[in-house]
Amino acid sequence: MxxxxxxxxxxxxxxxxxxxxxxxxxxxxxxxxxxxxxxxxxxxxxxxxxxxxxxxxxxxxxxxxxxxxxxxxxxxxxxxxxxxxxxxxxxxxxxxxxxxxxxxxxxxxxxxxxxxxxxxxxxxxxxxxxxxxxxxxxxxPGITSVQALVARHRIPLNRIGEPIRITTGRRLADMARDEPENVVVMLDAHCTFERFVDQGLDIYWGAYLGTPDEMVLSGRLDESLCAQIKRLRHEARSRKGWIMDTYLLRKPL
CATH class of the missing domain: 3.40.1010.10 (Tetrapyrrole methylase, N-terminal domain)
Structure with a gap:
């Protein structure tokens, strides 16, 4: 067979x-x-x-x-x-x-x-x-971009007593602004994280993880960091013709 x-x-x-x-x-x-x-x-x-x-x-x-x-x-x-x-x-x-x-x-x-x-x-x-x-x-099985992302940022994926959600940019767009607490987002073509600027969330973002073109950024999701991620993402996509990125939105403890 x-x-x-x-x-x-x-x-x-x-x-x-x-x-x-x-x-x-x-x-x-x-x-x-x-x-x-x-x-x-x-x-x-x-x-x-x-x-x-x-x-x-x-x-x-x-x-x-x-x-x-x-x-x-x-x-x-x-x-x-x-x-x-x-x-x-x-x-x-x-x-x-x-x-x-x-x-x-x-x-x-x-x-x-x-x-x-x-x-x-x-x-x-x-x-x-x-x-x-x-x-x-x-x-x-293989190593996922989710695992690579948190390893690169040196953070655990889970936190004690808290759930972790893995979703898409399309589904994230349907969430209320105060809903994301521990959310991994895969391949968000529309930078949906922008909806959650100044909501007190931290973002851990990575693109082309594990490759020579890898880019990572993290910090409090404010207007400045949001603009920086969008600019890097746009420039990379224009240069290569494609982009694969993943990020974690998380309320700080």
Whole structure:
């Protein structure tokens, strides 16, 4: 039977790869790399570098394909995501059918961890549900940007007796201004933290965590720090064509 490995490769630092992930890399023979279409795609380059660094044989091959572009759907956000996943499921099914022989092991290298803020597990389940391809898959966890963020700022993610919420910028925008107490926000394209300026919150922000382009800032979320983060974020996105950032909003003790 065909096998698929979903290998978490960390937030950007190749040294964040676990021993389990290295062993999984050496089991696979076909690696599916999704090209986002950026002129300078560091995400694609990192995956290639990880293979070269950790795989101990030259019997593997890389299959690079263009990732379907996610577009806004007039029927709403959820329908747009659903349509994107449908396109990806068609692509994944074709890759598994055409590029993987019976008994071979293929792999997707997933940024961070396959179980947090990633759709690959859902899409593989969707492919299996179609019944046209039969395979087994295994998930190998990785270091997430959330872990990298708090490690870089030297703070614990949890505080004694307090919950921690992990959410999106879209959901943060729906919160009352006095609601965030301990909130991690993933990939907030609209800098929603600006709504909470001068509410007595601290922010711990990081972008491109673990990479040579890493940027981190922290402090009381006031107009000055908010403007500084927005400026850095805009300049970086303009320069690279993409940005991956994460931040923690927290009421100080």
């Amino acid at each position: 065909k096998q698929i490995l979903l290998i978490g490769i960390g937030a950007g630092d190749p040294e964040q790869i676990t021993v389990q992930a290295i062993n999984a890399l050496n089991r696979a023979r076909v690696f599916f790399l999704l090209d986002k279409g950026y002129a300078d795609d560091d995400l694609l380059r990192l995956r290639t570098d990880i293979c070269q660094r950790y795989i101990r044989n030259d019997e593997y091959r890389l299959v690079q394909v263009r990732d379907p572009q996610r577009e806004d759907d007039p029927q709403g956000y959820a329908r747009g995501i659903e349509h994107w996943h449908e396109q990806r499921a068609v692509l994944f099914e074709r890759l598994i059918a055409d590029e993987l022989q019976e008994g071979e092991v293929g792999a997707f290298l997933v940024w961070g961890d396959p179980a947090l803020y990633d759709s690959t597990i859902r899409i593989l389940d969707q492919v299996l549900e179609s019944g046209r391809e039969v395979f087994e898959y295994q998930v190998i």
